[in-house]
Amino acid sequence: MDLAEIGERVDDSPDPLSPARYTAEWLPSQIARYASAVDMLPVGSPGKVGVLDLAFERIGGRTELTAHYQKAPLHITRTLYGDPGRPDMPSVMFLSSSGGVVQGDRYRIDVTCGAGSSVHLSTPAATRVYRMEQDYASQLVNFSVGRGAYLEYLPGHTIPYVNSRYYQRIGVTVDPEATVVLGETVMGGRLARGELHAYDAYCSDLEVRGTDGQLICCDPMRLAPPERPVTGPAVLAGFGVVASLYVVTGARPAQELAGAMHDALTGTGLRAGAGVLPGERGAWARILGDRSPEVTAAMHLTWDVVRRLLIGVPAPERRV
Template sequence: MDLAELGDRSDGPPDRLAPARYTAGWLPRQIARYASVVDMLPVGSPGKVGVLDLAFERIGDRTELTAHYQKAPLHIARPLYDDPERPDMPSVMFLSSSGGVIQGDRYRIDVTCGAGSSVHLSTAAATRIYRMDQDYASQLVNFSVGPGAYLEYLPGHTIPYVDSRYYQRIAVTADPEATVVLGETVMGGRLARGERHAYAAYCGDLEVRGPNGQLVFYDPMRLAPPERAVTGPAVLAGFGVVASFYVVTCVRPARELADAMHDTLATTGLRAGAGVLPGERGAWARILGDRSLDVTAALHLTWDVVRRLLIGVPAPDR
């Protein structure tokens, strides 16, 4: 089916392009201090607001994309059923028609996964956050995951360039019987060019809640090198790449997942560790390294061992 033929979401908001939809209602202090009016191509100009709104449902013996809305520069590739071990699970790639994120950009992504559905989400390439003289850029990501659903979101690296200011909020609403696997990798800049933590601010918030709104866990990241060094022992130490990996599930005991992740990461030689999420709702891991290839390989190994435990199949080579 042509994506253009998919219907609009009947339960969706009446105006996806209303500023309140793509503007963060709250900003960390490290980002808010840069908020300003952009002289050229201000917020809301054509190409400055990217929107994706997707819905997936279990239909027959596989998951289908049942609703789809997009506004450039954000769009998706046609769903592919390319995992031979899970032919029922579509792989959907988020794309951008722009070369990267610039000042004043506002992106919003909403994904709803119906009961029993399974989907893998990724990006086509690294997200490059370009140098900024005014304002900041932001991305709001919202996932709603129904009972028995399985969602993977493993985007490519985020690379903040010199003087860039970027805020990302990922908000997950997950049924207690759902499984959500999330990964994120942030580089300290264009390391091969000698840029190392020269960005102005990179801030992220991840929050996971139950259907009743009760908070499961919250993980903030605040990196603002001009204000406070990010190379200390409680931040990134002397490393240039950090990856975070989260598994929210009740399919297997949290301690079993955390131990499997820890044992796997111990074989990589990288600075890494894993632990149990609050309320034993799953497990999480953090990986530090100097080379993106090493960190990516370690993240893939972690994803692989988790997949084998949760759904009984290995992670495909992406």
Template sequence: MRSGPVIDHLAPERYQPGWLPGSVARHAAGLDMLPVGSPGKVGVLHLAFERVGGRTELTGHYQKTPLQIARPLYYDPERPDMPYLMFMSSGGGVLQGDRYRIDVSCGEGSSVHLTTQAATRLYRMEQDYATQLVNLTAGPGGYLEYLPDTVIPFADSRYYQRLRVTVAADATVVLGETLMAGRLARGERHAYTAYCSDVEVRDTSARLLFADPLRLVPGERPVTGPAVMAGFGLLSSLYVVTAAQPARLVADTMHAVLAGTGLRAGASVLPGDRGAWARILGDRSPEVEAALQLTWNAVRELLLGVPAPDRRKQ
């Protein structure tokens, strides 16, 4: 691996959010078990990718359990230059007091697909809360996909995620998020205490291109209205930040696919015509995942001229 600036990955200011929504911050407390910062409570991934010899290679790698990665795979015959990387957690889920941080930088001309091993389970939390900070950077001419599996907040969980993306003017970033209202088969629909997230996308001068905050706090305000989950069991979002095609064309392509799914869904242009985004609502995980796959496939065909590979984990 190539050397770079020395970073203290375990400094508290790196894995502790500098700011939290009040609905999560109010639950801050000491833990009777392992306190914040103990071994196994702080997960860190720091990854760097560069284009080397005609394909993208992992050139920088630091990990701390419970976060880790599988070996990059080059399994897409349509894009043999693009590695597919899976984030994994040895803990099986997110616990109270957990603090995770993921940093991924993609150098000039690199192409990377990032996903997770399985659904992210947010376990019951009686003390404190859990957080995850994700920072993604796509350099000039880069193509980055971040499509994690569904997040499932268990009853009484408290969680905050901040996803910050820095994108070069001619780079493309495809972001996906899917949230389930809880363990629906067990009757836990919106039984979590607080689920809050922030998506922030900026250019290389740190200028904000757009932000999408989500605040779901069932004990404070309804989370089933038309502006949130509207009584559905799953909410999925897909953001396509690109200048490779006109924003309206990207939005129309996504909307045309979603119109044929029969789900409550739609697409629109991002602020400043920096791309497009889509929202999908449904009651069953398979149908929402299928709609997301179809939309991602249409985006792939439009931007890269190749279909999306099967996302099923082997």
């Protein structure tokens, strides 16, 4: 076995590195137009395909990591139980040994949360998407969240550099009695260097479905400055940072949750707001700002309000 591969896979498909697993079934046109062969470390080469496959179960009063497969450059920290308000809930960070995302990279992450489990997932730093001359990079993330489970996925910022092309798809399957809290923050580039929306394309798709396959909500983002300005009033309106927080839950009324999130954001002074998800399956918020620190603080404040309402404990301090 490759030394970069450890653990036991969650599913039983024969080849975890099959191109069918790490290749998106569909690409937005803004990304697909750049698809091409890479003559330096082509797609599928060692170090170009990262895989994480994790499973969590509630055992003996706390959640444990019960299955773990990883393929470099993706890997994880060991499970840490450092949340004073929820000592039963592990925190796991997704890491990359590559230092950033480059052309031809293909990442896939699968996480299964068993009934009654609780887990916090994050990254230790921003994801840097480097300049590309050929092709694009992508990351596919899939969450399966069982009955009574509680999942938080709050990664650090994504920073697309000049001429980068990046596609991310997050697919969630959630039980009606489970809760999922998802965050995404995108910077318009290396703002301190004056790089504002100098990337070729940043596209993302969030799709949340119930265990019956019915669509709960979806949120596509298409940013392609060379094709169409992204600084208009209906897009980013000149701001350099955009953050979104999605809360899929039946634990509290959607209107109550959205109202609390909106009230928290009103005091930040940022361009932000919150609303109810379709079918009142939860709430979501979006935040626009000029600088990363102020948007990060607003996201943390909103996450804190959500936590206090749903699980009765504050949000711990984060390093990202």
